[in-house]
Amino acid sequence: MPTDEKSLSFLKSLFAGDVAQELVFPYPKMKPEEQESLQVIVDSFNEFARDQLKSEEIDRQGFIPKQVWDGLKQLGFFGLSIPEPYGGAGLSQTAYSRVFEQICNYDASLAVSLGAHLSIGSKGIIMYGTDQQKEKYLPRMASGEWMGAFALTEAGAGSDAAGIQSKAVLDAGKKFFALNGGKIWITNGGIADVITIFAKTEMSEGGEKKEKITSFLIERGMPGFSSGKPEEKLGIHGSNTTSMNFDNIKVPVENMLGPMGKGFKVAMEILNVGRLGLASGCLGGCKTVTKLAIEHAKNRKQFQKSIAQFEMIQEKISRMVTETYAAESMVYLTTALADRGDVDFSLESAVSKIFVSEAIWNLADEAMQIAGGIGYSRDYPYERILRDSRINLIFEGTNEILRAFVALAGMQGQGEYLKKIGKALRDPIKGFGLLTGYAVQKVKDKVAHDHLENIHPKLSDEAAKFNEYAKALDEATERVLIKHGKDIILKQFIQRRLADMVIDLYAMVAIISRVDTLLKANASDVEQDLLVAKTFIEEAWRRVRRNLRQIDDNIDHERKRICEMVYERGGYPFKVNV
Numbered sequence: 001m002p003t004d005e006k007s008l009s010f011l012k013s014l015f016a017g018d019v020a021q022e023l024v025f026p027y028p029k030m031k032p033e034e035q036e037s038l039q040v041i042v043d044s045f046n047e048f049a050r051d052q053l054k055s056e057e058i059d060r061q062g063f064i065p066k067q068v069w070d071g072l073k074q075l076g077f078f079g080l081s082i083p084e085p086y087g088g089a090g091l092s093q094t095a096y097s098r099v100f101e102q103i104c105n106y107d108a109s110l111a112v113s114l115g116a117h118l119s120i121g122s123k124g125i126i127m128y129g130t131d132q133q134k135e136k137y138l139p140r141m142a143s144g145e146w147m148g149a150f151a152l153t154e155a156g157a158g159s160d161a162a163g164i165q166s167k168a169v170l171d172a173g174k175k176f177f178a179l180n181g182g183k184i185w186i187t188n189g190g191i192a193d194v195i196t197i198f199a200k201t202e203m204s205e206g207g208e209k210k211e212k213i214t215s216f217l218i219e220r221g222m223p224g225f226s227s228g229k230p231e232e233k234l235g236i237h238g239s240n241t242t243s244m245n246f247d248n249i250k251v252p253v254e255n256m257l258g259p260m261g262k263g264f265k266v267a268m269e270i271l272n273v274g275r276l277g278l279a280s281g282c283l284g285g286c287k288t289v290t291k292l293a294i295e296h297a298k299n300r301k302q303f304q305k306s307i308a309q310f311e312m313i314q315e316k317i318s319r320m321v322t323e324t325y326a327a328e329s330m331v332y333l334t335t336a337l338a339d340r341g342d343v344d345f346s347l348e349s350a351v352s353k354i355f356v357s358e359a360i361w362n363l364a365d366e367a368m369q370i371a372g373g374i375g376y377s378r379d380y381p382y383e384r385i386l387r388d389s390r391i392n393l394i395f396e397g398t399n400e401i402l403r404a405f406v407a408l409a410g411m412q413g414q415g416e417y418l419k420k421i422g423k424a425l426r427d428p429i430k431g432f433g434l435l436t437g438y439a440v441q442k443v444k445d446k447v448a449h450d451h452l453e454n455i456h457p458k459l460s461d462e463a464a465k466f467n468e469y470a471k472a473l474d475e476a477t478e479r480v481l482i483k484h485g486k487d488i489i490l491k492q493f494i495q496r497r498l499a500d501m502v503i504d505l506y507a508m509v510a511i512i513s514r515v516d517t518l519l520k521a522n523a524s525d526v527e528q529d530l531l532v533a534k535t536f537i538e539e540a541w542r543r544v545r546r547n548l549r550q551i552d553d554n555i556d557h558e559r560k561r562i563c564e565m566v567y568e569r570g571g572y573p574f575k576v577n578v
Contacts, residue, residue: 010337010509011347011502015410017474019450019467023343024509027329027517028336030094038095042102044075055107058238059384062230064110072114072144079142081118083126086138093273094335097280104284108388109238111281112395116187116239117141119277120396121148123270124196124215128258133217137194149192150274151183151244152267159401161213161267166199166246168214170253177201177216177256179224179249189242190227193220196270197246198263212261216251224249235387272346275353275396276338279331282356282392286324286363289385293320293367300372307370316366322536323363325529327356329510347410350402351506354499357392357399364389406502407495411488414474415481452512456519458530459512465541466508472548473501480551493556497547504540511536 013020030038048071058064072078081096082088091099096118104111122141125133140146157163166181179199183189195218200211218225228243258266294317297308307313330352337345364386368375375382393399451467480494488494515533518526566573 007344008342009344009347011351011406011506012344012410012413014470014473014502014505015477016414017450017471019452019470021452023337024333024513025516026520027510027514028094028333029517030092034092034095038091038098041075041080041089041091041095041099045077045099045102048072048075049103049106053106053110055109055381055384056378058107058109060237062237063240064113064238068110069144076142077114078117078144078147081126082122082138082142086134087142088138092335093276093338094332097276097331097335100277101280101284101287104281105288107238108281108285108385109236111284112187112236112239112391115274115277115281116150117148117192120150120270120274121188121192121194121196123273124150124257124266125217127269127273128215128266129217130254132254133257137217141194146193147188147191149186149188149195150270151186151189151195151197153183153185154181155184159398161198162264164198164200164213166197167211168199168201168216168251170201175253177251177253179216179218179246179251181246183244185231185241186227186244188240189244190230190240194218195220195244196257197244198267199246201260203261213263213267214260215257215263215266217255217257218246218249218251222249222251234390235384236391268346271396272349273338275349276331276335278392278396279327279349279352279356280335282360282389283324283327283331285360285385285389286320286327286356289360289363289367289382290317290320290324292381292385293317293363293370296367296371313370316370318535320363320366322532322539323359325532326507326511326536326540327352327359329514330355330507333510333513347406347502348506350397350406351499351503353396354399354402354406355503355507357395360389361393400496403499404492404495406499408489410498410502411477411481414477415488452509455512456516458519459516459533462508462512462534462537465537466505466512469501469541469544469548470505472544473498473505476501476548476551493554493559494551497551501544501547504544508537508540 008020008023010020010023052068052071076089077099079086079088080091080099081093082090084090100111100115100119103114122138125137125141129137137146141148152161152164154164154166156165164181166179166183168177168179170177177199179197181199183197186192186195197216197218198213199216201214202209203212204210205212220227224247226245226247228245231241233241257263294308297313297317298306300307308317330348334345334348334352337343337348364382368382368386371380371382374380377383397405451470452463455463476498480488480491480498484491484494511533515526515529518529523529
């Protein structure tokens with residue numbers, strides 16, 4: 001394993017055939033003093049929310065009332081993740097995610113708005129801000145005097161963040177940037193006071209002029225700044241979403257966030273953390289909707305018995321429980337990795353966001369189905385939860401883009417290594433040492449592949465399945481890299497399958513770690529955890545096996561031909577002869 005700062009990564013290592021068990025075992029646990037402080041925060045929020053938060057009213061009126069914001073300011077919720085020296089609570093990522101989960105139990109619009117302020121709006125200042133920037137902005141953001149936002153998306157640059165067209169031109173005196181352009185779909189866009197924005201700046205690199213993305217902090221009161229009217233959306237009606245326009249804004253040089261030309265890195269680092277906040281909010285939604293579905297199934301009578309006794313309903317309920325358990329296991333394993341400070345958790349964060357955002361969407365759909373007709377009525381919460389859940393598959397990187405990121409970033413290390421092997425084969429004498437190491441590694445893989453060790457006997461079958469398919473992931477990665485080389489960046493059918501394998505493998509290892517730790521601690525009710533763990537893993541490894549098989553045996557060519565046909569015809573071209 002590499003030892004450089006932030007070079008440790010469980011999932012990047014997994015792609016290369018290394019199971020970095022020490023990063024994920026034992027399952028993390030909060031310190032007692034932090035748990036105690038967290039409980040006080042959660043209890044205070046629950047008491048406030050029961051009296052003040054009316055989600056159905058927020059959804060219908062389209063905004064969060066002032067008294068809700070004022071109450072949250074008094075509770076200190078605007079500074080949950082802001083360091084204590086600047087007036088915040090300084091919560092760890094794990095504690096913050098736990099609170100955020102609770103917020104989403106009550107209202108998704110509030111979670112989205114507060115998350116835009118904390119998870120991504122203030123995070124860049126915390127991570128990259130100068131002492132002067134932190135002292136100027138963070139105390140006011142922590143108190144709630146100033147609301148934060150994060151503005152990256154543009155009309156022509158959504159998932160392709162590098163394609164942004166907003167520009168910031170440095171003046172001759174090098175004191176100001178003239179900022180022009182605009183952003184769209186910005187949460188808190190109409191109410192934020194300080195915004196982290198991204199624009200292209202011209203720089204000299206290797207004697208050539210190049211445009212690089214730079215990050216800036218701008219304020220609502222700056223001349224030339226304006227925001228559009230709130231968007232009318234499918235869900236999260238209470239959150240404020242608007243466009244932003246920059247008309248020759250004079251941005252002081254000291255408002256540059258991070259080094260000039262390094263804005264893309266700033267954005268990606270912020271989003272790595274932001275995705276954990278989003279995933280924890282989705283987890284809160286999973287727990288809420290599962291509880292609703294269970295209560296309705298037990299109380300609804302049909303054919304002289306509760307529908308909870310019917311096997312089709314039991315299949316839905318059991319899957320809701322196992323997916324929520326997997327989501328919870330993944331989220332809090334990943335937040336612990338983030339709290340370490342010496343781990344690259346970018347893939348784990350992306351994987352958690354994908355899994356949990358899709359879980360809440362699926363669970364909301366199933367809960368509505370269990371509710372039947374009342375689920376479609378605005379008098380009940382099901383349809384609002386369904387509408388609110390849909391955005392999570394798009395927020396902070398669409399799940400398609402994140403799957404491509406997981407696959408390509410995961411394969412990168414092995415790709416670089418195989419490139420060196422290719423060069424060594426062209427000059428075998430000079431590359432003798434490298435080739436010898438590769439040969440030794442291949443022998444080692446056949447004899448004793450890296451795997452989970454010392455797992456509790458009650459989880460031996462689950463650990464064996466993880467080990468088998470972790471090895472298969474390594475072999476599949478090498479195989480597709482050798483076959484496709486640099487063209488792998490275009491092979492999204494393969495990327496999706498590899499990413500889905502990794503998502504399920506990470507869910508499996510998170511659950512195994514969690515239950516193994518409980519078993520070894522002789523925790524009470526651990527047999528319930530064991531039942532849920534075994535049930536989820538039984539389905540997960542079968543999905544992994546199916547994706548593995550379809551890397552080579554698939555109908556991808558036929559799918560491409562169908563698309564070419566309908567693209568050319570401009571729509572669905574078939575007619576029924578009746």
